[in-house]
Amino acid sequence: MDIFNKALAEHKKYKGKMEIVSRVPLNNKEDLSTYYSPGVAAVSKHLAKHPDQTNIYTNTHNSVAIVSDGSAVLGLGNIGPEGALPVMEGKAILFKKFANIDGYPIVLNTQDPNEIINIVTAIAPSFGGINLEDISAPNCFYIEDQLKKRLTIHIMHDDQHGTAVVVLAGLINACKVTNRKLQDSKVVLIGAGAAGVAIAKLLYQYAKPNIIAIDSKGVITKKRKNLSPEKLLLSSYSQDNTATDLKGSLKGADIFIGVSKSNLLNKEMIRSMAKDPIIFALANPNPEITPTDAINAGAAVVATGRSDYPNQVNNVLAFPGLFRGALDTQSTINESHKLAAAEAIANIIKSPTKTQIIPSPFDKNVVKVVAAVYKK
């Protein structure tokens, strides 16, 4: 049975992956009076007077809503709220496993960005943070930006920032393994959605490499008309570029980063790259090229988004710690936190190798070092 059939069977067996349980005793009338009526009235009155103290008396100190409109689920595209729900439940159990955070899966049957902003704003008092998930570009940029302006709790679109942090962490170590400097590297990035834009921005902030970004229309250059603000920014990251497509751009490139579709990359293209190229083929569930093919074509380091290959670039290395630290310090994440988180994740691997550039999600140091970036 392959992993997909196994997943279907297991999901059917468990009928949902999470449950809500009490942390207080509920064994007798005294308990009912203490944790529900009439006792809870005292807590309600207190919080009505001091609404900023919900994190002392309720679960908001530890809760995150995992919100998706189902418009860009994994690599499956716009499959709607029902299709998104098992992913959000998965995220909830990862939050608990890796950071002891209570994640509430909330899928929406609207994809109107202003409606989404209003809904998330309205439900925000219930939670300590909002993890936006699997929302397509460019709506995701606008939604996250507006929510950050409206709300004081931690807001993060994980497909952007979680991914970018882990990609940078992996690249830091992949550069060590291949003896190159990121700032001197030519990076070809295909896919200019949520993840692609955030990766390019973070890499550029970190080391200003030469980044050639490509979307479905080809290389993103200033010459193209009607570029979105995000793509206009990406176009400014490339130096001396004349190629117009992936194949042309890859000639002599040091690093390939794919956050696009399966099978976009072939062996010939890899052979045209610089010596010991780094291949991050991150399309989900199927990468731009298989690791076996990439290595056969000369790739020195290969990373994918999957847990069944070495070097899994998985958001789970970033989001649990980023939210754990934000909840504990009542902070919101900024650019320096993200850069520090990427370095902290990379530094966990003392001696990176071709097949180990990033730590395992099960390494308990990961959440600790990432959460600690808020304290610096």
Place this chain on the structure above:
Amino acid sequence: MDIFNKALAEHKKYKGKMEIVSRVPLNNKEDLSTYYSPGVAAVSKHLAKHPDQTNIYTNTHNSVAIVSDGSAVLGLGNIGPEGALPVMEGKAILFKKFANIDGYPIVLNTQDPNEIINIVTAIAPSFGGINLEDISAPNCFYIEDQLKKRLTIHIMHDDQHGTAVVVLAGLINACKVTNRKLQDSKVVLIGAGAAGVAIAKLLYQYAKPNIIAIDSKGVITKKRKNLSPEKLLLSSYSQDNTATDLKGSLKGADIFIGVSKSNLLNKEMIRSMAKDPIIFALANPNPEITPTDAINAGAAVVATGRSDYPNQVNNVLAFPGLFRGALDTQSTINESHKLAAAEAIANIIKSPTKTQIIPSPFDKNVVKVVAAVYKK
């Protein structure tokens, strides 16, 4: 330390009453691949094609959103979302304790009924049911009505229907204890909000007693102008009524039901009622009269909303079973379900007495007999 100070201290100690935990193993890469990426993609694809099957592959078969706008919290009035949150968390742990249902507390920072309808409609795919809670009248009637029209999942405003079911259950047995028939009784009901309206409607459906309903402006009669549709209905339930206030209405009455404010009822009024009157003083957290005073004035049976007196009229006798049965049978509640639930709760007490007209919330038969009403 009284119950209110104890509740404050305990809530501060636990910092929230619930948590979200995994029901699936998450111990290695194989588990990650099965319950998250890449395996979950198979489940997402399947649900995108078959959105009606979330209850087979996700937690919607067992989940209920507990939604409040904080406009009518307990007896405390409009105290906002933060004040409402500890009550909703309390409800979540009661759902789990009594019916093994996963309740998600969601408080809203809007009180606009149309916005609430849009928000609940948008988040509905995440859940198997919606428990509306502590939303003030008359908005609660409109919101529940519109949501029932828009959504196919089980919707219930517990302050209305949960309360009404338990009040009717208690009255059935209180009538047995005092040897009267509900259909021949004069009932004085004070408080014409969510609970009062629903109680009057259910009692009238059950036995057509003479019900005199009173709101803050006095007895509700057809002579009053600008009555809401709900209050107009209530006015049609009274026979031969000339009194205009609580004191006058209570003369010779068999049953007092208060869902209003503390200290509205005094001993003199009880003495003016029929022999062996039934007093349901349900204001929360402090009843319309203390049970001690009511009994001293001649009350035969006294019920309150509190767990620290005998005969607690507590919604927890109704909502867990009503939602358990609805989720298990994929039904929505109707009037005959509510009447059957009230009778089922009453019938658990084989030989009712003055101090035991309703079962304890900890009686495990309660949820079973209530959930079973959907199968009849």
